[in-house]
Amino acid sequence: MAVTSFKNYRVPTTFVIALIPAAVALNVVGSFINTTLKLPMFLDMIGTAVVAITIGPWWGALAGAMTNTVLGFLTGPIMLPFAACNVIGALVWGYGVRWGLGKTFPKFFVLSLLTALFVTLMAVPIYVFVFGGATGHFADIMTAAFVGMGQRLIVAVFSSNIVVSLADKIVSSFLALAVIEALPPALTAHLDIVKAPKMQLVLWIALGTVIAAGLAVFAANMAAG
Amino acid sequence: MNTVLVIVAVIVAVGAVLYMRSAASSGAADQSGTVGYVTAAAWTFMALGVAEFFMPWAAGALEKEPWVASGQFGILMSGNYVIGFLVFVAGIALARTAGQRRRSKQVQTDSG
Secondary structure, eight states, X not given: OOOOOTTTOOEEHHHHHHHHHHHHHHHHHHHHHHHHHTOSSOOOOHHHHHHHHHTOHHHHHHHHHHHHXXXXXXXXXXXXXXXXXXXXXXXXXXXXXXXXXXXXXXXXXXXXXXXXXXXXXXXXXXXXXXXXXXXXXXXXXXXXXXXXXXXXXXXXHXXXXXXXXXXXXXXXXXXXHHHHHHSOHHHHTTOOOOOOOHXXXXXXXXXXXXXXXXXXXXXXXXXXX | OOHHHHHXXXXXXXXXXXXXXXXXXXXXXXXXXXXXXXXXXXHHHHHHHHHXXXXXXXXXXXXXXXXXXXXXXXXXXXXXXXXXXXXXXXHHHHHHHHHHHHHHHHHHHHHO
């Protein structure tokens, strides 16, 4: 497949106008599911991943910034400073795929881990300096447990956030891959990303979900213990 | 979160995907104009600017939450720092793009 450089790739305006609101809506729905089920994740970056991978990192960044601004009004202003995390996640996903980290499933898995790491590195200063270490999320319980063990606040926030973020980004990456499969081929033809038979894709999605669920259970046990 | 808004979001998402599929199959997408990633970066700047507009409101609202340890000034300054960092990163990306475009134009001129 001939892969167009993302610097030269120009996306039809029609797709941008349709895909960005769809991504923001997907992020809002994911966040709602997460809040309702009280999952130890965020699920507010699935749409961001879809846009960043398909039409480019900076379009993903736009979807991310718009998501957190919208969520800031719907759920409260806590989400507003975390726009930075959504933007960073979009840049890592978008540039990662364009630098070859989407060619195989193992590479794509590594990309989701990298995204989790970079998002956590962005989130930790926000947690510590903007909010003083807590935002009312599930991860706060873990943070309190780590602080109780004698860790410094910044280390405790990093430790709790990386576990939650890993679970979240693995699920988001593989769900995004499933969504990308459903998009029109005209939108994804330029991408050098894994194309697998449906069953294999389902297998990898299931594997990613199981690993993420395992991490979530580990996080829950850490918080309880 | 308001359930009605979430239902609207689902309808928007599904409608947008169906619209894209229809636009792709009918050829309407090929006839529309195109945009590059510099435009995307510019729109991201604007979205961050909009977020920045609401930071004073957010800082005021957040300070009232019982579990927030920082004061209003701290929240506002930290929020500005975060968004400023992103604008700085986007600025570097755009500056690099401008340099690459200049070089590629130079190469085209030299070879032409």
